[in-house]
Structures are given as structure tokens and as C-alpha cells.
Amino acid sequence: MQTIRDLGVTPEDQARIDIEPDVQSYVWRRSTTDLYIRSKPGPVFYLLACAISFWLAGYIQQSWWVMLAPTIAFGVLGYLRIAHKPPEAHAAQQVFERWKQVHWTYIHIGSVLWSVIAVTIGWLEREPNQAVIVSVITTITFSTAASHAFAMHPLHARICVMELILPSILLYIFGTKNLQATGITLCIFFGYLLLNVRTTIREYQKQIDVEVMLIRSRAEISSLSMTDALTGLPNRRKYEQAWQSIWYMAARKQEVLGLIVVDLDHFKHINDEFGHLAGDTCLQHFAEILKRHVRRDSDIAARIGGEEFVIIMPTCGKVQLIQVAENLRADLQKTPCQLGAVQIVFTASMGTGVVDWKNDDSPDLTFERIDKACYQAKASGRNRVVAV
Numbered sequence: 402m403q404t405i406r407d408l409g410v411t412p413e414d415q416a417r418i419d420i421e422p423d424v425q426s427y428v429w430r431r432s433t434t435d436l437y438i439r440s441k442p443g444p445v446f447y448l449l450a451c452a453i454s455f456w457l458a459g460y461i462q463q464s465w466w467v468m469l470a471p472t473i474a475f476g477v478l479g480y481l482r483i484a485h486k487p488p489e490a491h492a493a494q495q496v497f498e499r500w501k502q503v504h505w506t507y508i509h510i511g512s513v514l515w516s517v518i519a520v521t522i523g524w525l526e527r528e529p530n531q532a533v534i535v536s537v538i539t540t541i542t543f544s545t546a547a548s549h550a551f552a553m554h555p556l557h558a559r560i561c562v563m564e565l566i567l568p569s570i571l572l573y574i575f576g577t578k579n580l581q582a583t584g585i586t587l588c589i590f591f592g593y594l595l596l597n598v599r600t601t602i603r604e605y606q607k608q609i610d611v612e613v614m615l616i617r618s619r620a621e622i623s624s625l626s627m628t629d630a631l632t633g634l635p636n637r638r639k640y641e642q643a644w645q646s647i648w649y650m651a652a653r654k655q656e657v658l659g660l661i662v663v664d665l666d667h668f669k670h671i672n673d674e675f676g677h678l679a680g681d682t683c684l685q686h687f688a689e690i691l692k693r694h695v696r697r698d699s700d701i702a703a704r705i706g707g708e709e710f711v712i713i714m715p716t717c718g719k720v721q722l723i724q725v726a727e728n729l730r731a732d733l734q735k736t737p738c739q740l741g742a743v744q745i746v747f748t749a750s751m752g753t754g755v756v757d758w759k760n761d762d763s764p765d766l767t768f769e770r771i772d773k774a775c776y777q778a779k780a781s782g783r784n785r786v787v788a789v
């Protein structure tokens with residue numbers, strides 16, 4: 402709900418302030434959803450690579466049981482990754498952080514498991530045969546995929562790449578004789594990957610920045626379309642939306658809901674005598690006075706026509722409404738609008754009332770009743786408050 406308490410805050414600033422929590426939650430949601438989707442297929446590919454390498458090394462031909470442990474491990478991991486769904490869009494930051502930690506644990510377990518398999522094959526084979534070649538190629542593929550897919554969390558992405566590739570490098574260089582060249586090549590590739598992670602992180606960040614910019618611009622446009630350009634108050638469109646939703650919400654519990662309709666007196670004379678620009682300044686002057694009298698966050702003051710304004714005051718009873726309207730009326734009367742050397746004194750007529758839950762069938766009916774009270778105030782001499 403839009404409030405007008407922040408004097409000196411432009412509608413553009415207000416739009417930005419209002420949207421910030423949404424932007425933050427979008428960024429958290431976006432990065433967690435990306436992580437969730439991108440990490441899902443991992444265990445399937447680990448298992449496939451494991452089966453092919455084991456087959457080429459001849460382990461499966463010796464005993465099918467050799468695949469039991471990897472199948473269970475990657476099966477459970479796959480299930481956990483799928484079942485661990487990202488938090489709801491408007492969850493608190495801590496919820497997103499906790500989710501991230503748990504999900505990254507699943508991802509790290511997967512990359513460590515793969516490393517154990519790749520190192521076991523290298524350790525048992527110790528020569529560049531087909532099984533080792535496949536395990537090296539798949540290790541390169543997995544680490545490249547990790548460096549591309551997990552750019553939303555740079556530190557974890559880097560650790561993941563290390564977990565996948567470093568154990569193989571160490572084994573090939575220091576633990577074997579025939580695979581040292583492969584180890585050195587992998588080492589060079591590892592360096593390239595670490596540099597590559599930096600680029601992908603930057604690209605991912607840029608993409609998010611563009612999306613955030615779009616969200617902010619959309620919110621700004623939508624806020625501007627709800628704001629009266631001259632006074633900075635919510636406009637008729639915003640008032641209608643707010644009045645409808647506040648009215649129906651109050652109707653559920655039959656809560657007290659007050660409305661003040663304000664119409665400036667003889668405004669045409671001001672325009673005719675001092676010019677249209679002076680008229681505009683008077684409208685701005687009145688809007689500033691109005692803002693001073695609308696103090697609660699739940700109250701909404703809006704300009705709904707040329708020189709017509711309303712104040713929606715939830716939980717505000719008859720007596721309070723009259724008091725607010727009288728204070729506003731008196732304040733306007735004693736505070737002239739200063740235009741250079743000229744002072745323009747003008748007044749306002751007001752109708753006030755609360756929703757009559759027995760007879761008011763709709764927000765429009767309530768408005769009509771209180772608007773009529775405002776006309777009565779005009780008809781009975783202006784510069785007064787009529788309560789219904």
C-alpha cells in the first residue's frame with residue numbers, strides 16, 4: 402500500500418524503496434532455482450561415466466556387484482537433489498541461505514564421489530588405457546560443466562572444480578609413471594578453468610543485473626502510473642484500487658473504515674484571477690498541508706480529480722474523522738499559498754463518514770454517500786465539514 406508520509410521523497414524514489422525487498426528476494430530465488438535445475442542431472446552423468454569406465458576396465462564383466470555401491474550412492478544423491486526444492490519466493494534470507502548450504506553439500510558429495518571413482522580407476526590401471534582415457538575425458542567434462550553452471554556461487558563453484566580435477570592431477574603426476582603427461586595437461590586445463598570461472602561469474606552477474614534493472618523499471622513505471630504528477634499524491638487509479646481492497650478487507654470483519662472527501666472552494670476563481678500556473682501551485686500547497694494531516698501508515702490521501710481529494714482512514718471512527726477534517730480545514734484557511742509577493746487564501750469543503758455495513762453494498766455506495774456530504778458542505782456555504 403502506498404503512503405505519503407515520506408515528505409521530500411519523489412514518486413520515483415518511493416517506487417525504488419518499495420521494490421527493493423522484491424528485488425532481493427528475486428535475486429535469491431533466481432540463484433537458488435538456477436542451482437537446483439543445473440545440479441539435477443549431475444548424478445545421472447556420474448553414474449553413466451562410472452559404468453562406462455568400469456566396463457572398459459573389465460570390472461563389470463568380473464562382477465556386476467561392483468556397480469552396486471555407485472548406483473546406490475548416485476541414486477540417493479539424485480533423489481536428494483530433486484526432492485530438495487528451492488524455498489518459496491518470499492521466504493526469508495536465512496531460509497535461502499540454509500537451502501543453499503544443504504544443496505551445495507549434495508553437489509560437493511557428488512563431485513567428491515566422482516573423484517574417488519576416477520582416482521580408483523587411475524590407481525588400479527596406471528596406464529593410459531581406454532578406461533583411464535574415458536575417466537579423464539569425463540573428469541574434464543564435469544569440471545568444465547561445474548565452472549559454467551555454478552557461477553551463481555563463485556566460491557562453491559571453484560571448490561567443486563577443485564574437488565573434481567585436483568585428486569586426478571595429484572595421482573597422475575605423483576602416483577603413477579605412465580600418466581604424468583596426462584596429469585600435467587590436466588593441471589594446465591585446471592588453470593584455464595579457474596580463469597574461466599571468473600568470466601562465467603561476471604557474465605552471470607551481468608545477466609542478473611539486467612533482469613534487476615528491468616524489474617526496477619517496471620515497478621517505477623507502474624508506480625508512476627499510480628501517482629499524480631502535480632502533487633506526488635496517489636492518483637484516482639491508485640485510490641480506486643486501494644479503496645476497493647481496503648473496503649472488502651474491512652467488510653470481512655465489519656471493521657470501522659472512514660473516508661473524507663475534500664473539494665477545494667471556488668478554485669475556478671483562483672485560476673481566473675491568478676492564472677493556471679498559480680492554480681497548480683495552490684494544488685501543490687494544499688497537497689503538502691494534506692500530507693501533514695495524514696500521519697498513519699495505513700491512511701491514504703489521494704487526488705482523485707482536478708480539485709478533489711480523498712483520505713481513506715482505516716479503523717477511524719466518526720469523531721476522529723471529523724477532528725482530522727476540521728483540523729485540515731482550519732489549517733488550510735490559516736495557511737495562505739505564497740506566490741511571490743501575493744498570498745492566496747483558499748478554503749475547502751469536506752464530507753466525512755464511516756462505512757455503514759448494513760446499508761452500503763459496495764465501496765462505490767459508501768463513496769457516493771460521503772461525496773454527497775461534501776456537496777452539502779458546499780451547498781450550505783463552503784469551508785465546512787459535513788459528517789454522515
Ligand SMILES: Nc1nc2c(ncn2[C@@H]2O[C@H](COP(=O)(O)OP(=O)(O)OP(=O)(O)O)[C@@H](O)[C@H]2O)c(=O)[nH]1
Pocket residue numbers: 631664665666667668669670672676677678679680681684706707708779783
Ligand atoms: N490550475 C489547475 N486548475 C485545475 C486543475 N484541475 C482542475 N482545475 C480547475 O479547477 C476548477 C474547478 O472548477 P469548478 O468545478 O467549477 O469548482 P470550483 O470553482 O472549485 O467551485 P466549487 O467547487 O463549487 O467551490 C476549474 O476551473 C478547473 O480548470 C489543475 O490541475 N490545475
